[in-house]
Amino acid sequence: MAFYSLKDRTHDCSALRASDIDSEVILMGWVAARRNFGGAVFVDLRDRSGTTQIVFLSEKSEDLLSSAQTLRFEDVIAVRGRVISRGDNATEKIATGAIEVEVEELQVFSQSDPLPFPVRNDVNASLETRLKYRYLDLRRPEIQNNIITRSRFVSFVRNYLVQNGFLEIETPYMVKYTPGGARNFLVPSRINRGNFYALAESPQIYKQLLMVAGMEKYFQIAKCFRDEDPRQDRQLEFTQIDLEMSFADENDIMNLVEGMILHGFSSLGLEFMNNPFPKITWEDAMRLYGCDKPDTRFDMPHVVLDSFAAKSGIGILESAAEQGSLIKGICVKGEQERFSRKTIDQLTEFVKKEEIGGAKGLIWLKHGPDNTFTGSVSKLLTEEKSHELMKLLDSKDGDTIFIVADKPSVTHKVMDNLRRHLAAFLNLTDNKKYSALWVVRFPMFEQNSEGDWVSCHHPFTHPVPEHVSMLDSESKGDVRALAYDLVINGNEVGGGSVRIHNPETQATVFKALGISDDEAQRLFGFLLEAFRYGVPPHAGFAAGLDRLSMLITGADSIRDVIAFPKTVTGADLLTGAPTPVIEKQLNELGITVKPTDS
16 A cells, blocks of 8 residues: 555544545544454544544454554554444544544554553653653643644734734844843853853843834744743743834833733633723732732732721730731631631641741631621620721621731731632632733832842833932832733733833933943943934833743643643753763863862
């Protein structure tokens, strides 16, 4: 028989329907299952698109049946045959469930060795095994669908931006090292021994140079690199939907990005609970949710109780208020029967965990039918104070209140984690529902562990105009930036800012960061030089494609939407990277490695 190739294939494995009965077809794919019934062998043939059942019958050919009986899982084959009805055995579990293909000719392209794990969605292999044999893991329909969905989303985004006048322009990966928000990977130069490139953690400087170059609207599906510890939503290398626009303010960018996200999601049949996306300031986000990436699929906001606590008659709260603690409460509407004493004790232990924030304890109160409280401090509350607390938290019969008092940073973190934990406990979060919001007016600066002022975003972020005069004052901690983050389902999926285009403002920002003129020239001289030749006002945004893909597909980790991810130790288990290199390669690069003590 002649060797079948792609041009001979008539259909993929998800295409055939009842209307194709009696057609002669040629299919190609992998053996996903085989069932031997003596005189008949049934095989599920799988390709990227789906599955078709094929059948080998003894009455057609004993030789063909004998060959079918030797097929193993994941053998790659081609078959020619006739489409027939499955009759009473039809199924709606697969798109091709009304038919099967009666095989008349079989060609085996390649045979598979015994598998390290079965290629199916309910696989119980360890993550390490799955990553070592990632090419098998990628055959699983669940993972394969994630990759396909990601590809489709990128296509929708690209088309949207092109239709809005954007140019897709590539920027370098190997760049000059400039200090930013993350540690860079360094690449030694063989030609310029002793010098190094950095792998770009983002195209930030180049996209601003493209605005100076008059490109006006730029975008790129950009690969970025950061030498940070990987985690569930972070990898050493990741992908951004990166864009920049001239003559634009923050509203122009937010409107564009919002349209892009809505277009991409709706093209996949996904809708948002809120449209348009609401905006909230950073201060309000911290006050209401204790974080700058709140999940708004459910309600349950925080309520600041500092004033109430100071005169509450509850000793621990009054003492906390005197010490400058932040006191916050949260009201869980209904569901009071879910909060048994055992459950509340578990919640108390939960908030004490260091990774949750390490609160000293948890105050709880249950609102009863007679407008009174029961709970940990209920006996200390007067009727007047009980009614005041009910009003502050909008508490009704059947509701439960939780209160935390601690250092502001601890209270924010604990209450954020408690709110998310309660939502999960009460099944308030549905991964098939999407709620987005913009968080705006972030702090311009923050102090690091050494007490030095650093940029919250990057040093090219424009301050709110009315705060420019505060840049070189002692109030720089109060300066707000024209920066904005997009949050979906409690995940920061992207952020951006209006950029500084005025040299005097840029110099003042550098000064506020403790960057001298000489250091600014050394680090950013090429950009500052470019700004001397006419730079338009400009603003930009970068969205994390991996995180967006995780949300779109409902995956548990960005690992499951990246074709070849790395482990939490940065290892590629498939190829064995990173690996040592031979001394000759190091010598060519002018690198000497000091031997370690044994």
